[in-house]
Amino acid sequence: MSIVAAEDERRHARGPDPLWAESWYFDFTAPDGTLGGYVRLGLYPNLGVAWYWAALVGQGRRLVLVRDHEVELPRGRDLEVRGEGIWSAVNCETPLDHWSVGLEAFAVALDDPEEAYRGERGDRIGLGYDLEWEATTPAAWQGEGWYWQPCRVTGEILVADEALAFDGAGIRAHRWGVQDWWSAPWTWASGVMADGPAFSAPLDLLAAQAIVAQPLASAPLLVTAPDGRSSRLARTLCRYQSPGGRFGHGWTDSLTQVC
Numbered sequence: 726m727s728i729v730a731a732e733d734e735r736r737h738a739r740g741p742d743p744l745w746a747e748s749w750y751f752d753f754t755a756p757d758g759t760l761g762g763y764v765r766l767g768l769y770p771n772l773g774v775a776w777y778w779a780a781l782v783g784q785g786r787r788l789v790l791v792r793d794h795e796v797e798l799p800r801g802r803d804l805e806v807r808g809e810g811i812w813s814a815v816n817c818e819t820p821l822d823h824w825s826v827g828l829e830a831f832a833v834a835l836d837d838p839e840e841a842y843r844g845e846r847g848d849r850i851g852l853g854y855d856l857e858w859e860a861t862t863p864a865a866w867q868g869e870g871w872y873w874q875p876c877r878v879t880g881e882i883l884v885a886d887e888a889l890a891f892d893g894a895g896i897r898a899h900r901w902g903v904q905d906w907w908s909a910p911w912t913w914a915s916g917v918m919a920d921g922p923a924f925s926a927p928l929d930l931l932a933a934q935a936i937v938a939q940p941l942a943s944a945p946l947l948v949t950a951p952d953g954r955s956s957r958l959a960r961t962l963c964r965y966q967s968p969g970g971r972f973g974h975g976w977t978d979s980l981t982q983v984c
Contacts, residue, residue: 729864729872734899742903744769745769745904746769746776746902749766749898750763751765751815751895752976753856753858753891753894754975754976756894758784760786760891761976764778764813764815767904768798774798775796775797775806778791778792781852794949796811812827824858826856828852828854834885838942850884852884853882853884854882856891858876860876871898871899871900872899876894896916912927912978913926916973916976918973939965942961944962945958950984955982959981963977
């Protein structure tokens with residue numbers, strides 16, 4: 726497969742399928758695994774909406790979640806979106822090297838993460854990100870219309886009345902094409918080891934390499950289709966342990982259909 730080029734960072738012409746989408750994913754974890762989160766911006770131009778997800782989890786913390794599937798599409802080429810109680814700007818500062826994510830939103834804090842599947846009943850609090858993803862290795866293709874890149878993540882997180890300085894690791898990804906969350910279940914894992922190597926692969930491939938994922942915190946989502954079908958996306962902050970004592974942190978994903 727060809728090398729990821731700077732022009733691959735741009736937005737792409739839509740396909741005809743109603744579920745054609747273009748998405749940008751940003752994960753982050755603290756070096757000791759005590760804090761982590763993610764952002765996903767997904768544009769569904771044929772449905773006339775954008776999806777926005779953001780979450781923050783950590784040791785001794787409630788899940789703080791933003792999930793809005795009715796955000797207005799960006800009006801220009803910039804990835805700036807606004808919705809009810811949400812503003813976010815996702816910026817390519819330097820192609821293949823540096824991205825930034827700004828977020829100001831009202832989120833819901835959940836005592837039980839499973840409540841994300843049952844209506845998201847919790848306390849309304851503020852969540853803000855001012856974070857930078859700076860590449861640590863070149864971007865790599867994961868498949869057609871899909872690449873990923875390990876990064877160092879730095880900046881500030883605002884949650885309720887807290888201001889948290891952050892310096893950790895993360896992975897970003899860019900994907901375009903038909904994105905059907907309801908056709909089949911799947912699992913995935915991504916992370917960065919403490920001594921540098923990163924991975925993004927099916928969860929069973931990690932098991933084949935004897936890498937063990939230890940769950941630390943859960944940040945799930947209910948993904949509902951325009952026709953009412955639903956799938957559960959279990960996103961879990963994990964510590965990864967490999968033979969020989971190497972360790973790292975990242976996220977596992979498991980999609981199951983409940984429709």
